Amino acid sequence: MQKSLDSLSGNRKAVCLFSGGLDSTTTLYVALSEGYLPLAVTFDYGQLHRREIEAARMIAESLNIKHQIVKISLPWGGSSLIDAALDIPENRSVLEMSEGIPSTYVPARNTIFLSFAMSLAEAQNCEAIFIGANALDYSGYPDCRPDYFELMEAVIRKGTKRGVEGKPLTIKAPLLHLKKSEIVKLGAALGVPFERTWSCYRGGEVPCSTCDACLLREKGFEEAGMHDPIRLTL
């Protein structure tokens, strides 16, 4: 991280969508390593796994970066991540994850997150929006795919003052085409404190090891030939 922290004096600001999970934390560290001054944003959208918000807060604090927790309300539900009456899928294979969209999908979540990021980026003169989306080892969410992000960049160009005026504002998803094991290796190389990140869709004391997020994370560490430190410290 030394290189990244050294370059913090640069003026290129970037909004970093930062859930506190492995992917978004690695993405935040990528932004730092590229010399961006990050404005980290975590959404409190009523997720039942509220531990991730606390994880984000602690990581941001340790990095001494600007961090905004934005509270939004989605009272209409529609996802097992915000409605305890819906079941979170368990023990799915990667093949099963690639078929259909699971109950953990939160309607339009990334569009909501990106729209707030666009607003912040315009108001604070940022050049980029970082998002930790991944379209390989993921749960099949439609708003995590490359053509979706291309569309959202077009929305920035057409639908914001900054875009219309031709000032730079790009969406950067550096993990989009990486396997989970490659994300783990990248994070390790950048010094990501994996033990502080929280990926599990359940808000328990320890990761459940059965939800998609746990299974993909485990697979990533396994294929990277590494141990997940969260398993040692919890």
Place this chain on the structure above:
Amino acid sequence: MQKSLDSLSGNRKAVCLFSGGLDSTTTLYVALSEGYLPLAVTFDYGQLHRREIEAARMIAESLNIKHQIVKISLPWGGSSLIDAALDIPENRSVLEMSEGIPSTYVPARNTIFLSFAMSLAEAQNCEAIFIGANALDYSGYPDCRPDYFELMEAVIRKGTKRGVEGKPLTIKAPLLHLKKSEIVKLGAALGVPFERTWSCYRGGEVPCSTCDACLLREKGFEEAGMHDPIRLTL
């Protein structure tokens, strides 16, 4: 309105973005007249002209429709509608309004509004999202133009479960290509209670008559050959 209310028994639900102003109220009445069962949504985004929220609440109540006031926080500001330190432009001509984007532009506002509408529409199985945007007599906001809405429809198709599954969800902006006078005439024909709507960008006791919203509204009534009842009742 009789026709509209008669057809409320239909099952086609639509999210209606509803600020409480002349345009969005007319749009809500259009949705009703087309037989949609509206879920009206008003955003409390820290606008200084908070009267419009109350206007929306009263109109929705009088129609006995579902109405959700969604509170969102845009602490980064960037607009004279939410930051009292910035000046709202005064006494601009229509020509001046057509040049550049004024301080009343709220960064990414319509993208934020539409993203919440997409989420609600998915969760509640709605077929349409109505928005009262107008690209003729307007303040020059980039997120009020036809190509912007086409992009947002593409975002729905690519970025939501509902879109990917091929279920209908369209953005309807019935006022997009109307002059303000035509909006006034349409509203009058549908029985819109103009006296209850609030358009002024300032939150005063009476409309200021100097902001873009007041001037465009006045122009609309004038060209329609009608009196704005808000001028009689306030």
